[in-house]
């Protein structure tokens with residue numbers, strides 16, 4: 001069991017499973033009330049038999065979930081590697097926070113490069129914005145820098161945050 005207060009502190013310093021860094025969308029599960037979730041501000045879409053909303057999540061505000069008691073099932077079920085390690089006492093809150101700060105530093109680096117290359121839609125996930133910035137005919141040194149910054153970030157997210165589904 002993840003200590004809830006420690007998790008709340010870590011999640012408010014992180015937000016990467018809500019802000020479009022780790023995921024580009026959240027799938028709703030069978031039986032979930034998409035109308036109620038839409039009434040709470042989530043922009044629900046239906047495509048190919050799947051119901052989902054895009055990230056960055058509109059309910060993510062100042063490091064917190066505005067609809068926490070009513071959040072979708074996937075959100076309730078998700079704990080990243082850092083929270084699992086904390087629950088298993090394989091890391092401490094301080095170490096997890098350091099890992100989060102390092103991830104945020106890598107994300108900032110990627111965002112700065114994207115912004116230097118071109119204006120992308122801030123309402124899209126980081127991966128989508130990277131792809132848009134890299135999808136140009138004439139590549140320059142900034143594209144190479146972005147390419148390598150994204151690879152470093154992805155490797156870090158994979159080893160420290162993502163979980164096998």
Ligand code: SF4
Nearest residue numbers: 011014015016017080
């Ligand atoms: S990625 Fe982990 S630490 Fe970050 S907000 Fe999500 S659950 Fe919390």
Ligand code: SF4
Nearest residue numbers: 018057059060065075
């Ligand atoms: S509903 Fe809440 S927990 Fe789920 S992605 Fe949005 S902000 Fe995060």
